[in-house]
Amino acid sequence: MTDLPQERRIVTAIPGPKSQELQARRLAAVAQGVGSVLPVFTARAGGGIVEDVDGNRLIDFGSGIAVTSVGASAEAVVRRASAQLADFTHTCFMVTPYEGYVEVAEALAELTPGEHAKKSALFNSGAEAVENAVKIARAYTKRQAVVVFDHGYHGRTNLTMALTAKNMPYKHGFGPFAPEVYRVPVAYGYRWPTGPQNAGPEAAAQAIDQISKQVGADNVAAIIIEPVLGEGGFIEPAKGFLPALSKFAADNGIVFVADEIQSGFCRTGQWFACEDEGIVPDLITTAKGIAGGLPLAAVTGRAEIMDAAHAGGLGGTYGGNPVACAGALGSIETMKALDLNARAKAIEATMKARLLAMADKFDVIGDVRGRGAMIAIELVKDRATKEPNPEATGALARACHQEGLLVLTCGTYGNVLRFLPPLVIGDDLLSEGLDIIEGALAAI
Known part of the structure; x- marks a missing residue:
């Protein structure tokens, strides 16, 4: 397991000065067709944390798009x-x-x-x-x-x-x-x-x-x-x-x-x-x-x-x-x-309970769905018409990023926030990430 401390830490703006410097180099050297969700440059990653070059530690709800299920530096x-x-x-x-x-x-x-x-x-x-x-x-x-x-x-x-x-x-x-x-x-x-x-x-x-x-x-x-x-x-x-x-x-x-x-x-x-x-x-x-x-x-x-x-x-x-x-x-x-199938089911139980409670509070959540550690919320402008709400989805993702939670969007209509935490993430980080999502929903 990684020796990276498993705790969120925000020490600069997101992205920080070193990431901004690297972003300027990237814009000059990398084709613009290659996008990034969040221009914070990674220094270390493991467990449920991504640490950037500025020393910020973000909670990882993306797993590099479902890749680092065992963590990004599994022993x-x-x-x-x-x-x-x-x-x-x-x-x-x-x-x-x-x-x-x-x-x-x-x-x-x-x-x-x-x-x-x-x-x-x-x-x-x-x-x-x-x-x-x-x-x-x-x-x-x-x-x-x-x-x-x-x-x-x-x-x-x-x-x-x-x-x-x-x-x-x-x-x-x-x-x-x-x-x-x-x-x-x-x-x-x-x-x-x-x-x-x-x-x-x-x-x-x-x-x-x-x-x-x-x-x-x-x-x-x-x-x-x-x-x-x-x-x-x-x-x-x-x-x-x-x-x-x-x-x-x-x-x-x-x-x-x-x-x-x-x-x-x-x-x-x-x-x-x-x-x-x-x-x-x-x-x-x-x-x-x-x-x-x-x-x-x-x-x-x-x-x-x-x-x-x-x-x-x-x-x-x-x-x-x-x-x-x-x-x-x-x-x-x-x-x-580590029996990561059982772990995925435990993550589902935690996430769905919290997200369904959020759906009771926030009408913008039209649907909570998924299995295991592959969970999503679909955001709508009106629950009756189910009109997609990509603007709220983008705003919610940005609000999470600023608080040090890495989340991804998806969906044909761009109105789905998807959660793909590493299966080795700790319960404390999982709960903290859900707290950030709830706070971001309240803010938007």
Whole structure:
């Protein structure tokens, strides 16, 4: 565990003078298309704290977008990655392989849902994993069409931009996009016209009808969905939706892909969010939380599907880098040793109780939702009309930042505040962060 003191400390304005100096250098040297939520420059991070170059310590409710679930300097990750660094940094698995890659693939076969024979291929980023899942599904089915969902997010490469629903900032001005991608409704309970109780079956029926009529089930290689939609607003598809789509895929020879890049690895209180309704996907994509902050991603799935691509058809120079693989083994070791699934459920209990109490006090909160340590509030101008309130969301995030709480926004309408604390955060920091949110709500 980190030796970084686990307490919030504000000693300068946010951002402070050293961060402002670095920001001036950044503006001169870094492309402006690369944004930042908060221009405070990090010096150290670990547990539930990010310390900046000015000595401010911020409570971390972002985890580098669900990456540092075991903390940003977890002992097992540092120990294993450091040992691997001393042995070798790279050979390229496609030139001379190494045991770490195989060990990660074995761990993924053990942890992912289903008792069937499984294989994995390792990559660098979530977008790469999704792109390769599509390649594998097309190779296996000999079909081309890919079905995705409203509010979905799958990455920033050309194909994954096509799969992603939201235009700004992910797609605007970057087309043309990859063809043979079809988007259908998702069961967004809070905004479903006939109410959340009907959203699951009605949305599933609509989606299946559109696929059947507009695409043709026989043309579909893959259906890809996040079991909890991340960037789209931490939307949990209403109950019954995922099982209906999974069954439709199985009945029609379609590869069902669970994109667990943000929701996987104990984030929702289970190893993978699709387990909540007993979904066993054909392929599962992972990244973010897999390696304690080192760049690693994977596609894991049924052995016969994973083996459909010809030799040399999958890979990449850095895919499954040995240091990142060591980090992943350290991250998984930490998750098991600390039972971070149970910890995520405890974080959910604390956060939901406090946030629901806030919703009783503040009409701007239209919905509180999520599972485990993947919790969000959706802000609205009017609870009756549910008109999105992105202005209040931005103001709330800024107010939290000034008080030393790092929070992120998301949502198709930009009106969702999402909370992704490290699973190793202390209860005192969790409570203090919630106090700051409540104070910020009162202020705005």
